[in-house]
Amino acid sequence: MREPGHDWRRTHAVIVAVEQYRGSDDWTLDGPVKDALGMRSWLTGLGVPPANIRLLASPKEENRAALQEADPGHRAADSGTVREVFMDELRRIDADWLWIYWAGHGVQAPGGRWSLLYPETRDTDMRGLDAHNLMSLLRTEHLPRQGVQRVTVVIDACWRALPARAHEMVADPENLTRRNEVNRDREIFWMRACGPGAVAKNQQGAGVFSSVLLGQLAVASGGGAAPDLGRVWQGVQDEFRRLHEEEGLRQFPTVHVSDGTRDGREVPLGPPAPTGPPLDEPGRRAHGKLAASVAGLLAAEPGRAARVLVRLAEEFTTAPPVTESPSAGELVDWALAEHHGAVTLLDALAQEAPGEPVPAPAQGACQVLQPGRWLLRAEYDALVALLDRLTPDRLADFADAARAELPGVGLPPAAPGPLADALEELLRTPHQLPQLLRAVERFAAAESEPGTGTGTGAGTAEALREWSLGCAVRIGLEGALRDRRAEAEERAASADAAGAVDERVQIRLHPAVGSGRLRAYEVWARRGDRVESLATADTPAPLEEIQRGVDELLRTHARSQETLVEFFVAAADLELDVHCWPLTTPFERSLGTDYPVVVRCGEFRAEQRHLWLRRWQAVEGASTDDLYRLPAHLVSSKHVYGDLQAREDVPGVVMTTPARARPEVFTACLFGGVPVLVWHGAHERDGAEAELEALLGTESLRSLPQRLRKLRSASDADAAHPGRHLALLWDDPHRPLPGPLDLSAP
DSSP states (O other): OOOTTOOGGGEEEEEEEEOOOSSOGGGOOSSHHHHHHHHHHHHHHTTOOGGGEEEEEEOOGGGHHHHHHHOTTOEEOSHHHHHHHHHTGGGGOOOSEEEEEEEEOEEEOGGGOEEEEOTTOBTTBBOEEEHHHHHHHTTSTTSOTTTOOEEEEEEEEOOBOOOHHHHTTBOOOBOSOOSOOOOOSSEEEEEESSOTBOOOOEETTEEHHHHHHHHHHHHHTGGGOOOOHHHHHHHHHHHHHHHHHHHOOOOOOEEEEEOSSSSOEEEEOOSOOTTOSSOOHHHHHHHHHHHHHHHHHHHTSTTHHHHHHHHHHTTOOSOOOSSSSOOHHHHHHHHHTSTTHHHHHHHHHHHHOTTSOOOHHHHHHHHHHSTTOOSOHHHHHHHHHHHHHSOHHHHHHHHHHHHHHSTTOOOOOSOHHHHHHHHHTSOOOTTSOOHHHHHHHHHHHHHHSTTTOOHHHHHHHHHHHHHHHHHHHHTTOHHHHHHHHHHHHHHHHHHHHHTOSOEEEEEEEOOOBTTTTBEEEEEEEEETTEEEEEEEEEEEEOHHHHHHHHHHHHHHHOOTTTSEEEEEOOGGGTTOOGGGOEEOSSSOEEHHHHSOEEEEOOTTTTTTHHHHHHHHHHHTTOBGGGSEEEOTTOOSHHHHHHHHHTTTTOOEEEEOOOGGGHHHHHHHHHHTTOOEEEEESSOOSTTHHHHHHHHHOSOBGGGHHHHHHHHHHHHHHOTTOGGGGEEEEEOOTTSOOOGGGOSSOO
């Protein structure tokens, strides 16, 4: 594919960016215009004349100026202009290569088709362009038959399946052509941000897929060379695999290549195919049972195999068997190459023959070949997409709700894919509601309760309820689900009346200034998603005055023993004994006696956020025994950091470093992404280690703030109790400070 002599002046492009829609504000995107301008800049930088680039955009108001500056001649991205460009203007181009880029919202339309939504889209009328029909257009006479040799199409848009009610509002996508495809020799390289039913992610005002792709294109086109698209795609694959493994990203781009030598080949990127190693003897027997059952269902009616293939092709990402009427064995092998493929195959057969029950041996064989999988592929993809819409703190709430619903069940860190996998794999009996649906209902009921959920979390909760109802109807347990929903709603109402949601008071202490060591400070109360500013003291004050102010605020806005009190401080102030601050009304006691008190620090977090998130994920399911005991003789930042990097998955550190060396150790731990740090503020090396071990005990790491509160309470009753001096850094990356003063967000 590499052609160093390519004349970039003979390249044309159509670039479409849709950010603003006519629907509610929830439709607005921030990123497509930036990505479109990045694509345009890459092309013009290689020598493509600006006149050869047709830029169509529907920008957010904030991005309009940048768009106007980059291309004053850009046009609207409305349906009429899109049709004019593709149907009329492309017919007249004189080019060797054509690039097409589209960024915006996309949805799964009726029949599994992919609709790239126009800016005219409303909540109750979602209209768009049929992406697959666009590919057909590129092989018709609309492009000069002998002129355009290669077309590269890039689509950075979701292909998500909407909840049932919203899906009814999706119009059939618009076809640009109904003509025959007369040019099958033209090379087409079609890159897509995700597969059917999935979501394309945006981060920091840019599409993840576009950012990765543009980076690979820039490297591959150094010196003006024509990029080898095969190598570019390999680079995209490698980066998304890294993002999946290190950050839990559940976005899997795909590419379809058609070059005239064959109709086309699919090159998907996704989780490892669940086929695994060669089948063992039980697996081979299960494969035979499944294939025999499928063969029996197919034999009942001619043409059924072809219709089943069409159904599955709408959901699967790997290429189907090449035969028009595949055999039972071919369908089974194809299904086993897809996650949730076996149960989806049986469902497709059931849909084609509603009066013929699927044999029980086939259902048992599915569980042998793909154990724990009972969701259809589209159901699983929809669940992961819905969980992916939750903010990190709301996703953590979902995991907490699942643990509360299923006591004693261990769950992985709060990431959409692993959570969905773990909950689906829990024991499911034929006549009982699956535990996954019970967990979904508990979370959705809590989020839907007035006053507990807002914005994206609450909207997604309602979509989750529709999703779980659809699953229950399919498996014949609608009644059981509605009973569970009523119980969950009653529990949520009781919990809301008692105020049982995540509560914390967050206090930012600025560094001390002047000889009087005065400080400015701010205080917020956070209850679920609701944040209230309680105090902003811009004039620096002495600590005694701040203590009195905090005492007053806590009496009004916090609950003893339950509200977590977080102090955000600079690294140099981590040893402030804030948990010993006095509360005086109605009598004197320590702050750390009434409330779990922790310190947090925003320094070094932005540049090392990936390490911080990885270690915080390890907090889930860990115990105090899993904290790393940092050797006391390591006293330099270099030595401590090196030691921590060799233990990249430990959730936190217990340190017995002498006081004189603690600043360097704090620096190394923060830069190493350590979110949990325990130390003894009074002890030097002698005796500190044994005392810390006795105090910490062995229990869930999640309970550590409350554990320290109880120890500090004991120290108020006994001045000699060593718990008085325990200090805890507890730095949850999903619970940052609000607004522009957010110290811990990236």
